[in-house]
Amino acid sequence: MSRFTEIELKCAMCKKTSRQRVLLSTSCFGSPDLDLRPAPLQRHTMSAWAQECPGCGYVAASINDESGVEPGRLGREDYVTCSGLGLGSGLAERFYRQYLLALDAGDIEQAFSAILHAAWACDDKAGEGENAVKCRKIALVLIDRLIEEKAPHNDSLRLQRADLLRRAGEFGLLLEQYKDAVFHSELHNRIIAFQLRKAKMGDARRYTVRSAERDAE
Numbered sequence: 552m553s554r555f556t557e558i559e560l561k562c563a564m565c566k567k568t569s570r571q572r573v574l575l576s577t578s579c580f581g582s583p584d585l586d587l588r589p590a591p592l593q594r595h596t597m598s599a600w601a602q603e604c605p606g607c608g609y610v611a612a613s614i615n616d617e618s619g620v621e622p623g624r625l626g627r628e629d630y631v632t633c634s635g636l637g638l639g640s641g642l643a644e645r646f647y648r649q650y651l652l653a654l655d656a657g658d659i660e661q662a663f664s665a666i667l668h669a670a671w672a673c674d675d676k677a678g679e680g681e682n683a684v685k686c687r688k689i690a691l692v693l694i695d696r697l698i699e700e701k702a703p704h705n706d707s708l709r710l711q712r713a714d715l716l717r718r719a720g721e722f723g724l725l726l727e728q729y730k731d732a733v734f735h736s737e738l739h740n741r742i743i744a745f746q747l748r749k750a751k752m753g754d755a756r757r758y759t760v761r762s763a764e765r766d767a768e
């Protein structure tokens with residue numbers, strides 16, 4: 552099971568104190584999704600992955616940590632309106648704001664994680680399918696930068712990217728860019744073969760790593 556508690560934290564931006572949810576422990580049973588979203592129970596602990604100050608709207612993993620965020624940033628329109636995306640999930644909005652602040656800080660890895668988490672929050676909310684796609688398209692821009700600048704030979708990132716493409720409905724791009732892809736491990740080659748088959752079928756649904764393995768057996 553997952554265990555949470557609530558603690559009082561002072562916001563690093565506005566100095567107001569609020570009660571915040573903190574994850575004490577969780578466990579993980581089963582296979583992650585192909586985009587590396589963890590299996591239950593960890594899967595359902597996202598509400599504790601980022602905190603939001605009810606006073607000023609500051610979002611961070613821990614809102615009491617020194618932020619480096621400039622005064623006034625939290626009042627800018629893109630932050631307040633989540634760039635006008637119309638996200639229908641409060642949790643997705645929180646992750647989107649975390650993405651914006653990470654982008655400001657030049658932390659592409661953190662920005663990528665945050666926007667992917669926003670996509671997962673959209674996945675979990677009925678009627679947010681289009682917004683999940685929008686978040687994945689932003690995540691694709693960032694994962695391209697990560698691969699190009701930091702990890703050009705990282706098979707795991709390249710595979711995660713393939714799943715982002717498929718789940719964003721970019722089937723043509725996936726087929727074109729991965730048709731001759733060869734990875735270092737047999738498992739990864741099985742996964743990309745699975746992705747290509749699903750892309751040919753126009754299937755943008757969620758699958759686990761285990762289901763991709765089984766399908767190849």
Ligand SMILES: [Zn+2]
Pocket residue numbers: 562563564565566567604605606607608609
């Ligand atoms: Zn605050």
